[in-house]
Amino acid sequence: MIKLFSAILLNLIFIASFAQTQLQSPEQFLGYELGDRFTRHHKVVEYFQHVAAARPNNIKFIQYGETYEHRPLVVTIIASEENFKNLEQIRLDNLKRTGFEQGTPATNVALVWLSYNVHGNEANSTEASMKTLYDLANPANSKTQEWLKNTVVMIDPCINPDGRDRYANFYNQYGNYPADPSPDATEHREPWPGGRANHYLFDLNRDWAWQSQTESQARIKLYNQWMPQVHVDFHEMGYNTPYFFAPAAEPLHEVISKWQREFLNMVGRNNAKHFDENGWLYFTKERYDLFYPSYGDTYPTYSGAIGMTYEQGGGGFGGLTITTKEGDPLTLKDRLTHHYTNGLSTIEVTSQNAAKVTAEFEKYFKENLTNPASPYKTFVIKAENNADKLNRLAAWMDTHRIQYGHPSAGKSTKGFNFKTQTNSSATVSTNDIVINIYQPKGRFVTTLFEPQSNLGDSITYDITAWNLMYAYGLDGYALNERINVAKPYEQQKAENSNVASKPYAYLFKYQSMEDVKFLAAMLKNDFKVRSSEKAFSVGGNNYDRGTLIVTRRNNESIADFDNALQTLAKKMNRKIYTTSTGFVDSGKDIGSGDVKFLKAPKVALLGGDQTSSLGFGEVWHFFERQLMYPVTVIGTDYFKSISLAKYDVLIIPPGRYRMFDDELLGKIGKWVSDGGRLIVTSQALNSFSDKKGFGLKEYASEEAKKAAEKSETQTAKDNVLVPYDEAERKELESAIFGAIYKVTLDSSHPLSFGLGDYYYSLRTTPMRFDYMQNGWNVGTLRGNVKPLMGFAGYKANPTLSNTMVFGVEDKGRGQVIYLVDNPMFRSFWENGKMLFSNAVFVVGGM
Numbered sequence: 001m002i003k004l005f006s007a008i009l010l011n012l013i014f015i016a017s018f019a020q021t022q023l024q025s026p027e028q029f030l031g032y033e034l035g036d037r038f039t040r041h042h043k044v045v046e047y048f049q050h051v052a053a054a055r056p057n058n059i060k061f062i063q064y065g066e067t068y069e070h071r072p073l074v075v076t077i078i079a080s081e082e083n084f085k086n087l088e089q090i091r092l093d094n095l096k097r098t099g100f101e102q103g104t105p106a107t108n109v110a111l112v113w114l115s116y117n118v119h120g121n122e123a124n125s126t127e128a129s130m131k132t133l134y135d136l137a138n139p140a141n142s143k144t145q146e147w148l149k150n151t152v153v154m155i156d157p158c159i160n161p162d163g164r165d166r167y168a169n170f171y172n173q174y175g176n177y178p179a180d181p182s183p184d185a186t187e188h189r190e191p192w193p194g195g196r197a198n199h200y201l202f203d204l205n206r207d208w209a210w211q212s213q214t215e216s217q218a219r220i221k222l223y224n225q226w227m228p229q230v231h232v233d234f235h236e237m238g239y240n241t242p243y244f245f246a247p248a249a250e251p252l253h254e255v256i257s258k259w260q261r262e263f264l265n266m267v268g269r270n271n272a273k274h275f276d277e278n279g280w281l282y283f284t285k286e287r288y289d290l291f292y293p294s295y296g297d298t299y300p301t302y303s304g305a306i307g308m309t310y311e312q313g314g315g316g317f318g319g320l321t322i323t324t325k326e327g328d329p330l331t332l333k334d335r336l337t338h339h340y341t342n343g344l345s346t347i348e349v350t351s352q353n354a355a356k357v358t359a360e361f362e363k364y365f366k367e368n369l370t371n372p373a374s375p376y377k378t379f380v381i382k383a384e385n386n387a388d389k390l391n392r393l394a395a396w397m398d399t400h401r402i403q404y405g406h407p408s409a410g411k412s413t414k415g416f417n418f419k420t421q422t423n424s425s426a427t428v429s430t431n432d433i434v435i436n437i438y439q440p441k442g443r444f445v446t447t448l449f450e451p452q453s454n455l456g457d458s459i460t461y462d463i464t465a466w467n468l469m470y471a472y473g474l475d476g477y478a479l480n481e482r483i484n485v486a487k488p489y490e491q492q493k494a495e496n497s498n499v500a501s502k503p504y505a506y507l508f509k510y511q512s513m514e515d516v517k518f519l520a521a522m523l524k525n526d527f528k529v530r531s532s533e534k535a536f537s538v539g540g541n542n543y544d545r546g547t548l549i550v551t552r553r554n555n556e557s558i559a560d561f562d563n564a565l566q567t568l569a570k571k572m573n574r575k576i577y578t579t580s581t582g583f584v585d586s587g588k589d590i591g592s593g594d595v596k597f598l599k600a601p602k603v604a605l606l607g608g609d610q611t612s613s614l615g616f617g618e619v620w621h622f623f624e625r626q627l628m629y630p631v632t633v634i635g636t637d638y639f640k641s642i643s644l645a646k647y648d649v650l651i652i653p654p655g656r657y658r659m660f661d662d663e664l665l666g667k668i669g670k671w672v673s674d675g676g677r678l679i680v681t682s683q684a685l686n687s688f689s690d691k692k693g694f695g696l697k698e699y700a701s702e703e704a705k706k707a708a709e710k711s712e713t714q715t716a717k718d719n720v721l722v723p724y725d726e727a728e729r730k731e732l733e734s735a736i737f738g739a740i741y742k743v744t745l746d747s748s749h750p751l752s753f754g755l756g757d758y759y760y761s762l763r764t765t766p767m768r769f770d771y772m773q774n775g776w777n778v779g780t781l782r783g784n785v786k787p788l789m790g791f792a793g794y795k796a797n798p799t800l801s802n803t804m805v806f807g808v809e810d811k812g813r814g815q816v817i818y819l820v821d822n823p824m825f826r827s828f829w830e831n832g833k834m835l836f837s838n839a840v841f842v843v844g845g846m
């Protein structure tokens with residue numbers, strides 16, 4: 001009651017203050033000039049709320065989500081009074097232009113969305129957002145009020161508040177007084193992990209498409225309710241670099257329209273005009289491309305907007321002031337003024353061309369709906385694929401408003417077969433999922449599913465392949481013909497009627513991440529679980545390798561065992577199989593030594609300085625937010641002092657390690673021999689290869705090593721006369737940024753359970769390791785190797801032929817698992833998570 005009363009009172013105060021709020025500038029509101037300090041997120045939010053309260057007929061404040069650390073994610077919408085009254089109509093009209101809503105638009109207003117500070121330590125952006133907001137909100141500013149007549153602006157002051165406050169708190173703590181411009185000062189050197197990433201250390205500017213993070217999920221939902229025509233993602237880069245703005249660098253994906261390219265130029269020219277007036281340095285058409293679909297510029301671009309990245313020099317090094325290579329000071333004020341200027345310039349040029357911007361936007365989607373240019377018109381996902389994977393992909397497509405479903409009739413046709421990577425005959429059935437590109441998100445669909453993305457220029461900023469058919473390991477086709485959706489896809493539910501009440505054992509298939517989550521939940525709830533290493537049949541059903549078996553025996557301590565297990569299985573949508581006997585019809589009996597007991601592992605994860613913050617965060621997030629299984633993070637700085645004996649599994653994420661000296665490797669080796677399971681990923685393998693006690697070798701023999709060195713020496717000799725302006729291209733010859741390779745699996749090894757004979761691997765480094773002489777070469781690249789998709793330097797491929805990608809070394813009572821490719825990369829490789837989970841839970845069964 002008291003609570004209710006005080007809530008009413010608060011509301012009254014709030015309403016009262018509404019009426020008398022006078023619009024304040026950021027300086028008036030904060031009590032200091034922008035650029036004098038880094039403003040913490042809660043104050044920024046308060047300022048945005050203040051402005052909304054002061055201009056209630058022009059500004060709408062929306063909280064659209066919350067970060068992992070419980071900071072609010074907010075957007076404000078700024079409009080003229082007239083447009084503000086019609087805001088919902090304007091939004092719906094805009095969706096009519098895209099085809100998401102039916103009907104003809106009655107309004108004609110452009111929509112600009114400005115997103116700030118996705119990288120937390122690129123911290124001028126949020127400061128700039130307040131200045132930009134104030135100018136747009138200020139009725140005395142005749143220029144901005146004129147633009148708002150035909151343009152609505154949305155401002156997200158901070159996409160990544162957790163990372164940004166991490167940076168702001170760091171700087172507030174370490175900053176000198178007065179600020180020290182020397183780049184050597186601690187205030188310019190953030191400690192690990194820095195403020196760039198979010199709580200789980202994900203790069204949110206790589207997550208727009210995959211949406212692994214809560215910030216992305218909340219934002220994409222809002223984004224797709226509005227679908228702006230112009231989107232700017234504000235960034236910072238090295239402090240010695242002049243400003244970058246549109247047009248973008250090559251490669252530009254082929255789906256980008258002529259108008260999008262044209263308007264990028266128009267925006268660039270307008271920004272240049274303002275920069276020229278002030279004499280500020282800038283560059284365009286270099287470095288920042290439009291290709292990988294999960295950025296804050298490409299995602300909007302593939303959704304019909306003019307998507308752009310703006311980059312100011314500064315970033316985590318910048319502080320309040322720093323001395324550049326020219327010996328000049330670069331201040332926070334300079335930096336925020338540049339972002340502010342370009343933010344307004346973008347609104348200006350949009351407003352000047354508002355009618356054209358909306359007309360072209362409409363045209364883009366008309367083309368999508370009626371006459372899309374890309375050669376592959378329909379992607380078919382076979383019904384025979386694992387139902388969990390289909391469910392998951394479907395749910396993910398829903399978040400992007402991608403349209404899909406079942407066709408009205410089956411047919412025989414021709415198409416690209418993702419399993420064989422050939423053009424061959426293709427059968428489409430009425431249970432398959434079809435996704436055609438005659439839809440609002442058609443171009444986005446193309447970038448995600450096309451068998452090959454044409455890379456106009458191989459110098460790119462990121463991975464060059466990401467196809468979801470390979471990421472999920474799905475069978476299906478890409479067709480040149482259109483197949484329409486006739487029926488909606490329904491999430492598949494496990495049928496569980498007539499489950500035997502007191503069986504000898506329960507059996508569960510093990511083929512997807514949902515099965516892994518179920519295994520993790522059983523182990524967490526103290527169920528004793530076994531895994532069959534051999535296929536078998538019993539009671540008329542066939543069971544693959546990896547099948548999970550929960551016997552009545554050993555589970556006597558679980559209260560109301562049958563009910564508890566069945567309830568958990570039903571809750572997690574698992575199909576329950578039972579057997580009344582341990583005597584199988586074929587294969588090994590349930591009591592056989594080939595049916596291994598899986599101990600619930602106590603898992604330790606190495607984190608902190610020297611680990612790759614991204615690689616560490618991927619595993620951390622996986623355990624806490626996907627598997628819901630406990631993990632203990634142990635810091636690199638005290639790792640040596642802890643007792644490993646308490647843990648069953650130790651995960652060493654990718655990183656550049658200095659800590660693994662002979663003594664520590666000896667300690668870890670002994671722990672493995674005593675029964676520990678060590679998982680080492682990607683660059684971390686360098687600390688274990690060719691080391692005493694570990695079987696990992698870059699080259700199997702001295703001869704092979706010498707041969708490789710000889711060829712390297714020859715390359716170096718050849719490169720002596722490389723012309724100055726070809727050096728960058730020369731480096732590409734041995735590079736792999738991110739390409740998809742087909743890895744042969746030993747499907748009989750537990751590391752492969754649930755995956756089959758092949759695994760499509762996203763490889764992001766040219767690292768190579770030879771076949772292990774005393775270990776299981778579970779994943780291998782055999783014969784002549786080249787990627788199925790994406791770019792790899794022509795010199796990189798031959799070095800990968802006949803190499804180990806995933807290996808398991810048995811050592812005493814334990815195992816070392818080597819993962820050369822990082823299966824957890826950006827948390828979007830669904831099959832990679834399965835492989836990784838096998839390493840954690842299934843390998844080393846007793």
Ligand SMILES: [Zn+2]
Binds near residue numbers: 119122205235
């Ligand atoms: Zn950035």
